[in-house]
Amino acid sequence: MKTINTCQWTVGTYLAQRLKDAGVQHYFTLPGDYNLVLLDQLLMHKDLKMISCCNELNAGYAADGYARATGGPSAAVVTFSVGGLSMINAVAGAYAEDLPLIAISGGPNTNSEAEWEYLHHTLGKVDYRYQREMYSRVTAETVIIHHPSLAPAAIDRAIDTAMLRRKPVYIEIAANVAGAHTSAPIPRGFARRVTSDPDSLAAAAEHVADFLNAAERPVLIAGSKIRAANARGALHELAQNCNYGLATMPDAKGMVSETHDNFMGIYWGPVSTPGCSEIVDTSDALLFAGPQFTDYTTTGHQLGYEKSRAIICHPASVQLGETCYSNVHMNDLLEALEGRLKANNAALKAYRRVSSPKHIPRAGKPATPLGIRQLFARIQKLLDRKSTLLVETGDSWFNGMELSLPEGAEFEIQMQYGSIGWSVGATLGYALGMSKGRLISCIGDGSFQLTAQEISTMIRYQVDPIIFLINNGGYTIEVEIHDGPYNKIKNWNYAQLVEVFSAGEGDAWGCKVSTEGELDKAIKEAKSRRGLCLIEVIIDRNDCNVNLLRWGNQVARNNSRENRSM
Structure with missing residues (x-):
């Protein structure tokens, strides 16, 4: 070369x-x-x-x-x-x-x-x-x-x-310019940080602090825009200092530590973590950091908080009531609030009174047919501080939301765009880019069929994710929004595709499981291997997370509203 x-x-x-x-x-x-x-x-x-x-x-x-x-x-x-x-x-x-x-x-x-x-x-x-x-x-x-x-x-x-x-x-x-001579690249950097207008920042920080300090039960809620704003660390520090209850919207799961003492779970309207929405919706002051209020993140626009009680912090502006502070960057505002907010754990205390411990299903006998809850109970045990869990659009969203992420673990979801098939290519790229641990991907059979061939590329470049291929015979998320024959797909022997794509090369391994005992053996084998592992998990078509049923019903209602312009 x-x-x-x-x-x-x-x-x-x-x-x-x-x-x-x-x-x-x-x-x-x-x-x-x-x-x-x-x-x-x-x-x-x-x-x-x-x-x-x-x-x-x-x-x-x-x-x-x-x-x-x-x-x-x-x-x-x-x-x-x-x-x-x-x-x-x-x-x-x-x-x-x-x-x-x-x-x-x-x-x-x-x-x-x-x-x-x-x-x-x-x-x-x-x-x-x-x-x-x-x-x-x-x-x-x-x-x-x-x-x-x-x-x-x-x-x-x-x-x-x-x-x-x-x-x-x-x-x-x-095409005829790519090889043409040009200037040498002069040394420079590309990681500049945007800065806020100091006057607007000072006014915003004072207004927000006064509003929150006057509240009885203030709450912090993280949205997915905190990643783009580079504000994850600042939000964590603020929560630590002010002792407010801390929740995340579903598309921001994993962007704040779930082992944080103040963490209350996922704020997702009717499918929130039990107890979380009740506390958020009755709070008298909310600081939303980087929210995306879409039909998906709000379960068909079913959030119940009072808008007049909310501060909306966007990456480059802040809205409090009718007052907008422009050119105020989220990271700067959150840092400016540190030391200004009175410690207040009233919302957190209220959450602890109404919340209940997560129920982890007991393991059945080895011959017990697999259910979706048994699968994700085992994925929970797989997660450690170096893990990343990547979930495809569908039932995996809802099951993944219920898992508790260890300190340091990451979670990836494409909730805003929700392109079915995203996860296979994203698994390849993420596995190459991650600096620690092992990637675990949960992909439905319908999504996998759109982009399956990139398994070949993973084998070629020796990346080693563990992929749980959930075979339930179709597009489960679409079934719960609006069912029809178009949601059924042709079945494949998914596990055998590893042999097809390997063609005798590499260390990839695949298997099919349908019982709890077979799944336990497969996970043990996958943990011992260094290459890609694809575990095809046979799940009954009607076995899905109950929150998918609730969420799908609300999204369907929102989609099917009558045309008011007629």
């Missing part, structure tokens, strides 16, 4: 160095004739590793998972149009979930449009800016590089935007 000649930097090698400067170590790719020269240039960088995926959508999902694991940017490189438009769904998900994914595409030769050339892989029109226009709706910055001298500034600006806004960006590099 050639290495970079630092006396002759090209657009492609400049991009490679900037990815490295931003913290990227792996990038996900599919080749195509518009990006082949670019891939050659990227391969010259000895500190970057190319991960060749099975399709562009999965490469995007893998980049999503990688950004979650590392906390920094990720990158996916595809060819023009047929590749870029295949990946756009994954990039949209990263946009919705506030992940700095750098979407990189090869592009047509710079002369093609001026010379009125019709090109393959396109829409059959001499207009080759449509991919940028489409990506502009799901990224924070889009650039097309047609001249090598302009490439450095454009690449730097795009990566800077991704880091600052925690959103995807799009970089398109023309």
Whole structure:
């Protein structure tokens, strides 16, 4: 493999160095004739590793998972149009979930449009800016590089935007420009921290502190935007100092420590942790840090708190009553509140009075048919301080929510975008990006069928997640929202796919279990192995978490409201 000649930097090698400067170590790719020269240039960088995926959508999902694991940017490189438009769904998900994914595409030769050339892989029109226009709706910055001298500034600006806004960006590099000479990359950093307006911050901190100090039972609630705001640590410290009851919205599970003395569980309307919603809804002062009030996170908009009692802290602004403080960043506000708030554990005391200990089902006899609760009771025992649990859209959401995360354990969910099939590619990317422990993924059979081939890539690059493939014969989450024959799928021999994808190579292992005894043996075997382990778990079609039934009913009601504009 050639290495970079630092006396002759090209657009492609400049991009490679900037990815490295931003913290990227792996990038996900599919080749195509518009990006082949670019891939050659990227391969010259000895500190970057190319991960060749099975399709562009999965490469995007893998980049999503990688950004979650590392906390920094990720990158996916595809060819023009047929590749870029295949990946756009994954990039949209990263946009919705506030992940700095750098979407990189090869592009047509710079002369093609001026010379009125019709090109393959396109829409059959001499207009080759449509991919940028489409990506502009799901990224924070889009650039097309047609001249090598302009490439450095454009690449730097795009990566800077991704880091600052925690959103995807799009970089398109023309096929005949990727190998062209350009400036050497001047040393610089990309991890700048945004700062608040000091006057607005001071006013907001005073107003919020006065409001909370006047309350009898104040509560803190974490939302998923605390990750994008880099405010997880500040929220933890604030909760520790003020002694308020602490809850999380479902899409923020794992973003605050569940071993925190003040933790009350998941605030999710009718499917909240028992006792949690009763305390939150009757509190006289709530500080929401980074909430996303969607139909999914609110169970069909069924939260019962009084809005006039809520402070809504967004990543860059704060709303208290009718007063909005702009250019106040969440991390700064939470830090400014430390020392200003009176200690008050009244809400926590009330929660402890009404809450009940979690019921862990007893293990049955080895021949007892598996139920979903027995499966997740064993997953609970698998978790330790180094674990990450990644759950796919569906029943796994609700079962995962009920698990208690040990100190240091992580939890990943794609609740805002909820793209079925996300978890397989995300498992690949997360496993490559994580710095500790082992990834445990819970994936339903319907979701798995959308993106199954990326198991092959996991085997190829020797990642070692434990995947519980829950085989219950269809799209369970859709069944509970609105059932029909379209929710049933063709069954596969999922465990045997490990042999198909391995083709005699690697250390991957798969098995099928249907009883408690078989599951216990499979888990013991998986823990002893170093490669990917796929455990296909046979579950009755009607066996699902009761909260999925409640949640699905409320979401269905919200979806089916009559058209009031008619």
